[in-house]
Amino acid sequence: MIRRGLPLLLAAALVLSGCKANQKPMPQGKEAQDMETAGQSSDTSGEESMYMDTTEHVIYLAGGCFWGMEQLMQSIPGVIDAQSGYANGTCEADADYRTVCKGGTGFRETVRVEYDPEQVSLDALLLAYFYVIDPTVENRQGNDVGSQYQTGVYYTNDRARETVERIAEIERGRSKKFFVEIGPLKNYYPAEEYHQDYLEKNPNGYCHIPRAEMELFSKLRIDPGDYQKPAAESIRDKLTVEQYRVTQENGTERPFSNAFWDQFEKGIYVDIVTGEPLFSSTDKFESGCGWPAFTKPIEEPAVVELEDLSHGMRRTEVRSRAGDSHLGHVFTGDPESPNGVRYCINSAALRFVPYAKMKAEGYGYLLYLFEE
Numbered sequence: 001m002i003r004r005g006l007p008l009l010l011a012a013a014l015v016l017s018g019c020k021a022n023q024k025p026m027p028q029g030k031e032a033q034d035m036e037t038a039g040q041s042s043d044t045s046g047e048e049s050m051y052m053d054t055t056e057h058v059i060y061l062a063g064g065c066f067w068g069m070e071q072l073m074q075s076i077p078g079v080i081d082a083q084s085g086y087a088n089g090t091c092e093a094d095a096d097y098r099t100v101c102k103g104g105t106g107f108r109e110t111v112r113v114e115y116d117p118e119q120v121s122l123d124a125l126l127l128a129y130f131y132v133i134d135p136t137v138e139n140r141q142g143n144d145v146g147s148q149y150q151t152g153v154y155y156t157n158d159r160a161r162e163t164v165e166r167i168a169e170i171e172r173g174r175s176k177k178f179f180v181e182i183g184p185l186k187n188y189y190p191a192e193e194y195h196q197d198y199l200e201k202n203p204n205g206y207c208h209i210p211r212a213e214m215e216l217f218s219k220l221r222i223d224p225g226d227y228q229k230p231a232a233e234s235i236r237d238k239l240t241v242e243q244y245r246v247t248q249e250n251g252t253e254r255p256f257s258n259a260f261w262d263q264f265e266k267g268i269y270v271d272i273v274t275g276e277p278l279f280s281s282t283d284k285f286e287s288g289c290g291w292p293a294f295t296k297p298i299e300e301p302a303v304v305e306l307e308d309l310s311h312g313m314r315r316t317e318v319r320s321r322a323g324d325s326h327l328g329h330v331f332t333g334d335p336e337s338p339n340g341v342r343y344c345i346n347s348a349a350l351r352f353v354p355y356a357k358m359k360a361e362g363y364g365y366l367l368y369l370f371e372e
Helices: 002-016 018-022 029-035 066-075 097-101 122-132 158-172 211-217 232-238 241-248 364-370
Strands: 058-062 079-087 108-115 152-155 181-184 188-190 267-271 277-280 303-308 315-320 326-332 341-345 350-354
Touching: 058 066, 058 122, 058 158, 066 079, 066 108, 066 122, 066 211, 108 122, 108 152, 108 188, 122 158, 122 211, 152 158, 158 181, 232 241, 241 326, 277 341, 277 364, 303 326
Parallel strands: 152 181
Antiparallel strands: 058 108, 058 152, 079 108, 079 188, 267 277, 267 350, 303 315, 315 326, 326 341
16 A cells, blocks of 8 residues: 555645655855845856747847736837736746745746837837836835846847847846846746736726836837947947947047037938937037037937036936937036936037938938927
8 A cells, every 4th residue: 555655645746745855945155145246147058958938039138026027018009019027037837926936936027019010129128118117226116125026127029139138238238236137938828817917907006117108108209210320340430430439439529619519400410320319409509618509319219318427517418219329418407408407419429310301211200300
């Protein structure tokens, strides 16, 4: 009887410990300390084989509580489907909300995003993702704390990998600390039904992403995927010495002796490096500062604002989204500005496209800016 029962007991033990048997041990001691580097992302691209999603145009985004990230992605035109789930953890038996919340499974609350590349680029989705998350913290976003809220971008094919790594390189350069996991998707399991479309079902439910930002991304027209940053050698060949110094070396041109400080012709100003539209003449004003001054960018996410403590001052630097070009600085409380805000931008970082040439140069979709 005892011998006959042993196989059954062993089988039961294997079932109960199935996930634990395949689970990698959590780092301890010095290994754990070594992982807590000065804000280095966890690049897992070479650790395991890639999970194969048969859909080509798909990306997996861990950005804290999946309710908000799912809703954000659903608000972006061109997104076909966004689904909440659990990614890169132990195994299916652990992929349920209660178990994941206990910790130790390695699962991240993740949103599977399927998109139509004819309507929205992967660049646009990734830059929207980085716009709303905080990449400088580990195992938390907003008020949510725990390993399940660790941020991460997981790809399922080589084409997506190239885009993800290119965007991640830009974003790393914008933060002193960068804890976002970048790597292949290893596994994924859809979350329980009550988590799907949660904020649609519960409009007043908790969300760490401001509703205003979701509304913002639902209306954007500029796709950064159309204005990708060229290779470093191409940038040097394309720009003048002054343009390169300003955009790539964070330089500042002389006031009152640059191309656009006193120009008010109808048209738009684009990134000299990528051509991404940044500012419109409709928002340009005479500030008396000696550089081009604008009240706002054409679309808020088109520029990135970073703390700048150089030269013994505390300022807010402005960089272009897709090209990561240094543009200038933004100031508040300007008495000459109609809204009190002054984007003080180097002419050397800009190219002007006159209204009459916008359609011919591929900017016809922005002609609405000049409609009365």
